[in-house]
Amino acid sequence: MKRIFTVIFLLILVGIFLKVFVKQDIPQKISDKIVRHDLQEINYPPDEKNVTINGIDYLQSQAPVGNFGGELIISTIGEGPKTFNPCNTKDATSSSMAGLLYDGLVTTNPRTGKVMPLLAKEFDINGNDYIIHLRHGIKWTDGNPITADDVMYTYNEIVFKGLGNPSTMDAMKVEGKLPELVKLDDYTVKFTTPKPFAPFLRQLSYPIVPKHYFKPYSDKGESVFNAFLSPNTPPKEIVSSGAFQLKEYVAAQRVVFVRNPNYYKINLKDEKLPYLNKLVYMIVGDTNNEILKFEAKEIDVLSLRGSNVARYKIREPESDYVIYNLGPDTGTLFLVINLNNRKNKDGKPYVNPMKHKWFANRDFRAAIDWAVDRKNMVQNIASGVAEPLFTAESLNSIYLNKYIKGHPCDLDVARKSLEKAGFINKDGKLYDADGNRVEFDLYTNAGNLEREALGVMVKQDLENLGMKVNFKPVEFNSLVNKLTNTHDWDMAIMGLTGSPLEPHDGKNVWTSSGSLHMFNQRPAGYNIDDRLDWEKELDEIFSEGALKLTFEERKPLYDRYQTIIYNQKPIIYLYSPTRITAIRKKFKNVFPTSLSGLIYNLDEIYIDEES
């Protein structure tokens, strides 16, 4: 008996061995099946119109009329919303959900990026005066009318007092002064800015909140107001204005919204929008889980990255989803070099002065720029689903400087640049003019596969020039601490999200006193003017750009800033992922744009089960 088992076991072993090691070379048949690739024609509907019915100023969607009912399930990555108070949001998830509940006076046209009225019926601009006409007869979810008092309250008692998140207050300040706000009548208000100020109009997208609901809390001061509308607030209590109202929040699992029957948008048949009955946000921890949930049909929309794209593209024709290519993302990945030459409290320089000498040398930075192999980064790390990047503005920005063409990776140019800067290459090792070996640290956040792989590639690229690179992935939060607080780093690979419409939003990064001026961060309250020439020029561009009102006036300024960054290379841009999104076919009225993404018009999307 035992013998037989032993023999069988041996036979199996031999069999496996033969299977693995004896293989005939039969040429693979390469299928020549050409995959049909339909270019999606998207017929964008005309812009929305104002329509007055029975004295109520509705906003009429011009999109095709659809069916009512059904639900859309989408996902949000992370821990879910931290507050539904639209005035106190500090993270993307909270602000997108609070933004769903509360509309602002104006919004951004999803295609053109122009400012268009939303809660406001229309606006007139006269020099520094912005006159806002509100819609008559529209209501909060509890039936109270939305009037000028709510607008006055929102701006005077929340925004201008810096209650909650004071960023809008900062953004509205022109040379330290806030605009003035006057109520003209119950449905008209007037803002007056101290000076012409381009970014102002867009700031009016700040959500308007109901005075009668918010005031009791805002009167009690900061801490009560900040705790107000926490995710655990009973949903029935919440008075809002947006297309959807809160139904349910389940910690770490989901947020459910239902349609707001009082919403002021109607379709071409004059029926009240939105079409969908329910909007569900599943809270998922990471992208892997998101993909699995889409695969298991638990969510309806999925943004695809890297090699996932191919999997879904191939199966698209037989599947129940469509894939849209929204072009380059606003997110950018870059290599930032620390130009800091200041000293810490104990008089120790943040960056070793020897290293600072290298980093401060433009030719040294240029050599790095020429040595990084963006083409293979895109190919290997993003599986081809990305675009090489050379500009500070993201590729879909309307202010993109199209004259910056970039360059291929060329080690010879890089070597020449280093020679010019006085570096000497001995036996494949790079030394500076004083004979010091060029060696520095490269940081990125650990646990992020993409950035870790990028770091490994950058390290190899720079080692081809003879530099010694110590690649050190660290915990995300400690990396940020290094960049913004302790400044003791040499180079880092990071990512930031830009705004495709308003380059002024980048002022924290580019102006010398900005809180994200990573490559030459000055501590808060620093008042010594040690700006580099090009930093001065950037400061001027950003203060001037904000005061110019038209696109045509502003464009040359922001072109110039991108040229400066491209020439000086304190930040070396690597690539920008392409945004590819899949959505189930049954959803109609989907008009993706590269500026606003796929599902910005949640009130117009409807379900057609037939197709």
Place this chain on the structure above:
Amino acid sequence: MEVLRKIFQDKFAKAAFIVLAALYIVILFADFIAPYSNTYSNRSMAYAPPSKIYTIDERGKLSRPYTYNYKREYEPALMQTVFKQDRSKKYYIKPFVKAEGYKFLGLIPTHRHLFGVDKGGELYLLGTDINGRDVFSRLLFGGRISMTVGFLSLLIVFPIGLLYGGISGYFGGIIDTLMMRFAEATMAIPSFYLLIILAAILPSGMTSIQRFMLIIVILGLIGWAGFARVVRGMVLSIKNEDFVQAEKTIGASNMRIILKHILPQTTSYVIIAMTLSVPSYILAESGLSFLGLGIQQPDASWGNMLKEAQEFTNILYRPWLLTPGVLIFIAVLSFNLLGDAIRDVLDPKSQKRI
């Protein structure tokens, strides 16, 4: 010898021992066995599948094993990267080929590798990873870290635990109470969280060697208290034995009694605890690396290699990235089986798991 013979009577233990011995030999000679070095990477071959090795050529004749290179193509319509065989040239797999230089056992500089293909050829037994690095080679180098991290941690745990438990148990009284309260306090902090808190505070400016050492220290710091408690318990019973009392009357110093007479009595327990706790350290390292707090890129460990296998598409389309998980499994299983057998032989009475 008698003990070893007894252990090997157990077939599972024997198999486990052979597997572990083979693993350690392979990682010891990793430079020689791996066709590529730890830092090798081929830019144009990210996520290449394992090389196909043929022993029968296209005309059906037996041949020396050979392989083809891959060429990468990108299909813009599908945004898909495909690897096709470049059938223009066969690369024969040969023993002792000349390739990248290294120092054999860290001493003798040489260019010979156990096997490989001629210049220009690429041999990826287990495919490549996102940076175009040979997974097979990295598995061997990663094993060096994963398979030793446990033993090295024990070098910290055991001296601390033995001494701490020994002193506490031997002196008793107020010293014992204080020492044990402190040990209990460290044990009371849920160990996994303590582990990640400690790993997260590692200073970021460290070299990979320093980081490796500190991770060992951290793993050690987590484990010492439990071990010390058991040792204390054993010492409590040993110290009343006659021979200890005899030593005391001779006037031997306390330290001498603890080190020379009491602790050696715990040897068999120590050996058992060692084999049985190594696997938990291997698993802990992989968990840390999974969270991005363990061994960092570009160094390899089985844990951080397995991180790549998290992604859905990688599991479906690139199963070769799962091999580190298989190796962790095999290593831990072998240690457990071997540990069981050793325990049965050395200490048949007290069968407690540690």
Place this chain on the structure above:
Amino acid sequence: MELLRYIAKRFLQVIPLLIIVSLISFFIIRLSPIDPLAELRLNPSISQETLDKEMKRLNLDKPIYVQYFSWAKSFIKGNLGYTSAGEKVSTKLKERIPNTLLLTTIVIFMTWAVGIPLGILAAIKKETALDRLLTVVSSIGMAIPSFFFAILMLIFAVKTGWFPVGGLTSYNFNEMGLLGKIADISKHLVLPVIVLFTISLSGLQRQMRANMLEVLDSDYVKFARAKGLSEGKVIFKHALRNAINPMITLLGFEFAGLLSGAALTEYVFQYPGLGRLILEAVMKSDINLVMASLMMGTIMLIAGNLIADILLMITDPRLRGRS
């Protein structure tokens, strides 16, 4: 009376323990280079003023010992403070505790219901093929990294479509009837329970086997056998009762584990439990949250040990004089 005095004594011992634990953990966390405000800092639209305000709110501008004392003061008062995102720690914990309790009690119940009989079985059939098989199978269970196993299970769920991919309830949970709700939760629980069950079963089975073997080897069992009692009686009447005693201590430890949960498994399954919450909090250095959960874990551990000891004193008269 003696029991009460013992309990009181144990309670007094708890206080220094808590102080030591809180000191160790507070200083370790605060000394870390992790910045609790990192995410805010990287948001280009957050101004310096907001950051300063947050800094003040979290007391980050004060020396560490001041932070510790202000934390300790509010902790004694029962105020657990706010997370770095401004939510109440107590509500966050309350949201998660029932979920984690649900998962862990099921797992503990199942492992005990299966592990103890298997351990006994293996001990009785010592060194037979069955025993060997059980040893090997349980070794296999211990050898898989939990997160890896969990990932494989998720893929299994996607491929078969039999189970939902992570989470605890479906999106339309609130519209279901009672039976539907129970079915929905059970469906979500299957995979995480399988993973945790497989991993913890082996340890328990081995422990029980070892205890049983020791008892079966003891004199009084031999004596019972010599008396001519049937094997079943020997095992269940005499051996089992003694073998189960050490397991009570183990149960005390498991009680502590009830709330600290299984972080990695919860993380992979996106289970809304405490383990995942603490894991994320630790990674972000969210001090109030981490401290609260660590203290809770410690208290649970002490309580678990205490309960185990009391149980032991009741079941095992030999121990009454000691300690």
